[in-house]
Amino acid sequence: MPKLNQQELEAHLWGAANILRGKTAGQDYKNYILSLMFFKRLCDQWECEARADSSGIGHGG
Numbered sequence: 001m002p003k004l005n006q007q008e009l010e011a012h013l014w015g016a017a018n019i020l021r022g023k024t025a026g027q028d029y030k031n032y033i034l035s036l037m038f039f040k041r042l043c044d045q046w047e048c049e050a051r052a053d054s055s056g057i058g059h060g061g
Helices: 006-021 026-054
Strands: none
């Protein structure tokens, strides 16, 4: 497979996203993506706090 430059890769990924999205209305898609972004942030924050707790930070010593 030939090597793609960044612009070709972005165009290819954008086309794939359009195919997967299908006929979804823009507002529905926006709500879906924002929900995923919120969930990702929540998971990252939980992981960070769990790592801090397991290393002894926040336990007063």
